[in-house]
Amino acid sequence: MLPYKSLIQIDRNAPVTLHIQVCNIFILLITNGTLQPSDILPSSRVLAELIGINRNTVKLAYEELISQGWAESIERKGIFVLSNLPIISKPQLPEPTLNKNVQEAFIWTNKFSNAIPSNNLHKADLAIDAGFPDVRLAPVDQLMREYRSISRKFYGKNFLKYGDSKGSQHLRSSLCDYLSNTRGLNVSSEQIIITKGSQMGIYLAAQLLLQPTDNIAVGISNYGFADDTFSYVGANLLRVPIDANGMDIDYLEALLTVKKIKAVYIIPHHHFPTAVTTSMERRLKLLKLAKEHRFAIIEDDYDFDFHYDNKPYLPLASIDHNHNVIYIGSISKTFAPALRIGFMIGPTAFVEAAASLRGLIDKQGDTLLEDAFAMMFDNGEMDRHFRKSLKIYKQRRNLFCEILKSEFNEVIEFEIPDGGLAVWSNFNQKIDLIKTAEEALKKGLYIENGHFYKNESFSANGMRMGFASLNESEMIAALGILKKVI
Incomplete structure (x- = not known):
């Protein structure tokens, strides 16, 4: 028995x-x-x-x-x-070690075996991240107040039903006004789809624009998750140099004489990871080439709202008169990363197709949350948040760079960024960033190891070092630990 x-x-x-x-x-x-x-x-x-x-x-x-x-x-x-039940093999004890030769229960294709795990900062008391906002500054209480207020109103109950895959009509209309006032970008609500952050926008654009073997031009240094997204659809990545003035459009022009390019992915403001800004001359030339060669421009403008020393250039989408630009932005990156709200802007038919595709993987977003954000834009709370944050982040950038210059002068090379939330830091080649990250973690500091920024063409011994999420005392403590480890 x-x-x-x-x-x-x-x-x-x-x-x-x-x-x-x-x-x-x-x-x-x-x-x-x-x-x-x-x-x-x-x-x-x-x-x-x-x-x-x-x-x-x-x-x-x-x-x-x-x-x-x-x-x-x-x-x-x-x-x-019951005697006529099917016979099921008796359970076996689990293998003591992982055996890769053990047959899977069903056949599937793992295209993500080499993927880098996402950073989990929930338990990090002290972290130098890749450039995230300080969530303590976000007016979350006001956002939740608007959320509760809408949910209690009679019309708010309708938001609990299925809605438009393009997202909240209210938020799209509010964004039209906001983008017009801040970026000179004049679009209708039908040209906007609300996404779960900029990454969803990149995914949707890639799926609609690219077929296997299509060519897409990207920076030699580039946002790794964008690279992975384009590779996932089977596109070929053509690397274009990035210098102090952003993407080298002359190099791209020469590339177009020998390659058919379907799209160009560019981060003109605060390029990821190096934080450089593309010059206006290059922006205008890129738009000219897009018109001549009929390729799409995927403009990732993930943190436009944070410029410190000068007025920012207008986005490519604001000066694009031929409708070549797919414009992607993020509210998450400027408010709080976990509140997944972003947007993508393009021709109406393109946005409609994106909404249909979005419906296959994520029927719709959180309409209540989107409408709460719309109220925050309408009542000026978002604008106040950006102005307050901008002042604080500028002070933190200045202090961070002062400490890097005085305490890390011989081991880290960097340029003071004119915007964004991070400093691109090139470390002395003698410093092993993987070991540095491991040792720092033992002392209570989370810091990246630089691996995320490497690709087949870019292998700098560097990383983005975010300053925005650290107050003065945290910054001094974090950089103090890093200095001891180095």
Whole structure:
């Protein structure tokens, strides 16, 4: 007889009745092969004594098993597992070590075996991140107030139903006004789709623009998740140099004479990872080439809102008169990364197609949250947040760069960024960034190891070092640990 005393563990405090608990355990033993068809079950008296419950409870459990079709009662013989159930192989003990030669239960294709895991900063008390906002500055209470207010109104209940895959009409309209006032970008709400951050926008654009073997031009240094997205659809990545003035458009022009290019992915403001800004001369030339060669420009403008020393250039989309630009922006990157709100702008038909594609993987966004953000734009709260944050982040940038210059002068080369939330830092080649990150973590500091920024054409011994999420005391402590480790 099986060791039922250890196999059947009941919880007298559970909300599920005892006889149902026993029944469910027997079902589990049958479905995992421990009990086979026609196996006899212990008598109600024996099982009751073994597991310490009333005999009538066991009888009820057996009656439930029989009624559900898992067991049968044979007169004068007892209760048996139903004889015509399919035979299931008995469970095997798990392998002591991972054996890659073990056959999978089903066939599937893993295209992400070499993917770099996303950073989890939930438990990091002290972190030099890649350039994220300080979530403590975000007016979350006001956002939640608007959220609750909308949910309580009679029309707010409708937002709990399915809505437009393009996102909240209110937020799209509010963004039209905001983008017009801040970026000179004049579009209608039908040209905007709300996304779960800029990454969804990149994915949607890639799926609609690119076919396998199509060519897309990207920077030699580039946002790794964008590279992965384009590679996932089978596109060929053509690397274009990045210098102090951004993407080298002359190099791109020469490339166009020998290659058919379907799209160009560019981060003109605060290029990721190096934080350089593309000059206006190059922007105008890129738009001219796009018109001549009929390729799309995917403009990733993830942190336009943070410029410190001068007025920012207008986005490519604002000066594009031929409608070649797909413009992607993020509210998450400027408010709080976990609140996944971004947007993509393009021709109306393109946005409609993106909404249809989005509906296949994510029917719609959080309409209540989107409308709450719309209220924040309408009542000026977002503008106040940006102005307040800009002042604080500029002070933090200045302090961060002062410490780097005075304490790390011999080991880190950098340029003071005119905007954004991070400093691109080139470390001395003698410094092993992987070991540095490991040792820093032992001392309570999370810092990247630089691996995310490398690709087949770019292998700088560097990383983005974010300053925005650290207040003065945290910054001094974090850089103090880093200095000790180095």
